[in-house]
Amino acid sequence: xxxxxxxxxxxxxxxxxxxxxxxxxxxxxxxxxxxxxxxxxxxxxxxxxxxxxxxxxxxxxxxxxxxxxxxxxxxxxxxxxxxxxxxxxxxxxxxxxxxxxxxxxxxxxxxxxxxxxxxxxxxxxxxxxxxxxxxxxxxxxxxxxxxxxxxxxxxxxxxxxxxxxxxxxxxxxxxxxxxxxxxxxxxxxxxxxxxxxxxxxxxxxxxxxxxxxxxxxxxxxxxxxxxxxxxxxxxxxx
Amino acid sequence: xxxxxxxxxxxxxxxxxxxxxxxxxxxxxxxxxxxxxxxxxxxxxxxxxxxxxxxxxxxxxxxxxxxxxxxxxxxxxxxxxxxxxxxxxxxxxxxxxxxxxxxxxxxxxxxxxxxxxxxxxxxxxxxxxxxxxxxxxxxxxxxxxxxxxxxxxxxxxxxxxxxxxxxxxxxxxxxxxxxxxxxxxxxxxxxxxxxxxxxxxxxxxxxxxxxxxxxxxxxxxxxxxxxxxxxxxxxxxxxxxxxxxxxxxxxxxxxxxxxxxxxxxxxxxxxxxxxxxxxxxxxxxxxxxxxxxxxxxxxxxxxxxxxxxxxxxxxxxxxxxxxxxxxxxxxxxxxxxxxxxxxxxxxxxxxxxxxxxxxxxxxxxxxxxxxxxxxxxxxxxxxxxxxxxxxxxxxxxxxxxxxxxxxxxxxxxxxxxxxxxxxxxxxxxxxxxxxxxxxxxxxxxxx
Numbered sequence: 001x002x003x004x005x006x007x008x009x010x011x012x013x014x015x016x017x018x019x020x021x022x023x024x025x026x027x028x029x030x031x032x033x034x035x036x037x038x039x040x041x042x043x044x045x046x047x048x049x050x051x052x053x054x055x056x057x058x059x060x061x062x063x064x065x066x067x068x069x070x071x072x073x074x075x076x077x078x079x080x081x082x083x084x085x086x087x088x089x090x091x092x093x094x095x096x097x098x099x100x101x102x103x104x105x106x107x108x109x110x111x112x113x114x115x116x117x118x119x120x121x122x123x124x125x126x127x128x129x130x131x132x133x134x135x136x137x138x139x140x141x142x143x144x145x146x147x148x149x150x151x152x153x154x155x156x157x158x159x160x161x162x163x164x165x166x167x168x169x170x171x172x173x174x175x176x177x178x179x180x181x182x183x184x185x186x187x188x189x190x191x192x193x194x195x196x197x198x199x200x201x202x203x204x205x206x207x208x209x210x211x212x213x214x215x216x217x218x219x220x221x222x223x224x225x226x227x228x229x230x231x232x233x234x235x236x237x238x
Numbered sequence: 239x240x241x242x243x244x245x246x247x248x249x250x251x252x253x254x255x256x257x258x259x260x261x262x263x264x265x266x267x268x269x270x271x272x273x274x275x276x277x278x279x280x281x282x283x284x285x286x287x288x289x290x291x292x293x294x295x296x297x298x299x300x301x302x303x304x305x306x307x308x309x310x311x312x313x314x315x316x317x318x319x320x321x322x323x324x325x326x327x328x329x330x331x332x333x334x335x336x337x338x339x340x341x342x343x344x345x346x347x348x349x350x351x352x353x354x355x356x357x358x359x360x361x362x363x364x365x366x367x368x369x370x371x372x373x374x375x376x377x378x379x380x381x382x383x384x385x386x387x388x389x390x391x392x393x394x395x396x397x398x399x400x401x402x403x404x405x406x407x408x409x410x411x412x413x414x415x416x417x418x419x420x421x422x423x424x425x426x427x428x429x430x431x432x433x434x435x436x437x438x439x440x441x442x443x444x445x446x447x448x449x450x451x452x453x454x455x456x457x458x459x460x461x462x463x464x465x466x467x468x469x470x471x472x473x474x475x476x477x478x479x480x481x482x483x484x485x486x487x488x489x490x491x492x493x494x495x496x497x498x499x500x501x502x503x504x505x506x507x508x509x510x511x512x513x514x515x516x517x518x519x520x521x522x523x524x525x526x527x528x529x530x531x532x533x534x535x536x537x538x539x540x541x542x543x544x545x546x547x548x549x550x551x552x553x554x555x556x557x558x559x560x561x562x563x564x565x566x567x568x569x570x571x572x573x574x575x576x577x578x579x580x581x582x583x584x585x586x587x588x589x590x591x592x593x594x595x596x597x598x599x600x601x602x603x604x605x606x607x608x609x610x611x612x613x614x615x616x617x618x619x620x621x622x623x624x625x626x627x628x629x630x631x632x633x634x635x636x637x638x639x640x641x642x643x644x645x646x647x648x649x650x651x652x653x654x655x656x657x658x659x660x661x662x663x664x665x666x667x668x669x670x671x672x673x674x675x676x677x678x679x680x681x682x683x684x685x
Contacts, residue, residue, distance in 0.1 A: 039622065040295025049616040079377065081367045081377040082366050083370065102359015103359075103377060104294075108299045108609060118359070119289045142360040143360065214464055
């Protein structure tokens with residue numbers, strides 16, 4: 001059985017937000033509207049953070065797509081009183097929407113703050129409601145939701161491979177964000193398969209695992225040259 | 239004054255609040271019901287529209303409801319400490335105040351756990367954790383501990399009530415249908431007495447570890463997560479100390495109000511306020527010690543994610559709340575309770591009000607400031623969270639419901655244990671009741 005993982009090359013990301021749009025459309029993520037978004041009510045399975053490095057004139061902005069990192073040792077899984085969030089055998093952190101009772105303990109426990117709560121009944125501004133994806137359930141108020149690694153696509157590819165009596169090929173499953181990325185910064189694949197692109201990338205010296213020191217074992221890792229830090233471009237000032 | 243006269247005087251003054259209801263009480267009840275009704279209306283609005291009308295957001299998933307939850311469960315520690323520990327150490331002065339304390343425990347627990355209803359995104363599924371518990375979750379530990387504590391404290395309130403229920407059964411003009419079955423056929427025989435004493439003794443021993451476990455587990459809901467300034471090993475004892483601290487303050491306030499409203503000056507005497515005041519002073523010092531140790535460790539360790547929370551408390555958006563908390567929980571009680579001259583009834587009540595406010599602020603600081611500064615800097619809330627109308631009105635409704643339950647209880651049961659006060663040793667009578675006050679009270683009544 002594969003263990004899914006993702007590599008995001010931050011040095012390639014230009015912050016175009018195509019992944020965010022693709023994610024919202026694929027997964028029926030509702031819109032909150034500008035007023036609610038401003039006060040932290042937006043539901044985002046994937047966000048592009050802007051990190052400013054260095055000081056003028058040696059300054060740059062880096063764009064970092066952030067989603068659920070599907071931890072090996074997920075803090076959210078432990079704190080849920082009803083097992084509404086759990087780990088699948090193929091290495092996903094899944095959320096069972098009908099089981100969630102809305103304690104929001106998982107959201108509070110997540111060190112990456114990537115879990116969103118449905119503060120109100122979901123809605124889409126016209127004509128967005130016509131883009132609802134029939135493969136993904138629309139959620140309702142009072143429950144948590146988050147990135148699923150586009151589980152519907154994984155399952156569909158899995159079924160396809162099974163009918164054809166073969167293994168899933170590397171690169172055959174593409175989450176919406178990876179598919180939409182014009183810079184091909186997002187790579188998805190099986191971490192168990194040493195030949196997969198994601199496994200090879202995981203050996204790059206540029207690998208940066210988010211909050212690795214917490215022991216959460218994130219299955220999403222970033223590729224990036226070192227931060228510029230406060231002193232600007234390395235070698236420019238010191 | 240003979241022993242029989244004294245007993246009769248005690249019975250009279252303690253049964254009067256049960257049988258006679260003044261206008262003030264009715265007016266208060268009316269006001270409380272109005273506050274509760276408004277809270278209920280706001281809750282219906284929240285059920286209709288969703289949590290969007292509460293002030294919470296991402297990353298402050300936990301807000302005022304969790305603050306109140308922790309606060310009220312803290313208050314509930316009044317009963318256990320005063321009653322169980324003082325009973326076990328045979329502190330005679332405890333006799334008139336145990337029941338007032340035990341009642342606080344039960345009602346505060348009910349109020350604390352009711353917050354789960356408003357907090358849950360889907361309160362209609364509140365039974366799911368009972369059917370399909372996930373035992374690794376600290377929330378499940380909470381459910382278990384609080385249920386045990388609630389049952390235990392109801393039993394612990396009920397047992398010492400039995401002889402008084404028998405008295406009410408024989409003397410009350412009303413509610414006999416209630417008193418008779420509850421009195422369990424109590425006749426005061428020596429065998430019944432021995433059994434009762436033993437049962438109370440067992441409960442007093444059992445309830446102490448249960449109470450300690452409850453607030454420890456409440457703290458673990460926070461401490462078991464990796465959230466900066468929640469993930470702390472001293473949270474268990476820190477919360478227990480804070481709970482007992484706020485519990486004593488709540489008890490002192492309740493005693494002062496009962497004393498005035500129901501004219502119980504002969505029972506809630508300056509010595510009680512003095513002794514409880516000293517106990518509260520000790521807890522204030524302990525609380526400050528824990529707070530200091532917790533914040534010093536974080537400051538010295540200088541880990542960026544924790545320092546963000548600490549700075550927000552010391553001089554950031556939470557500084558007003560934080561320093562008010564230090565003032566209310568430490569400076570004010572220390573200033574008032576350290577001196578015999580100010581450790582009067584009025585003095586201890588002022589200190590208690592400060593402590594109750596301060597401890598509520600402490601819960602607020604702990605819950606909201608850590609939640610506002612998660613590790614992911616892009617998600618910082620930066621003190622944006624402000625409680626909304628629905629959260630504030632439900633908070634008010636909880637306090638009102640707590641007061642209402644207490645008043646109703648006082649109108650059905652005596653809030654001072656009659657038989658225990660009567661049973662005080664002759665030489666301890668002075669400590670328990672004011673004989674002169676009782677005699678003065680009896681004089682005009684007979685004339």
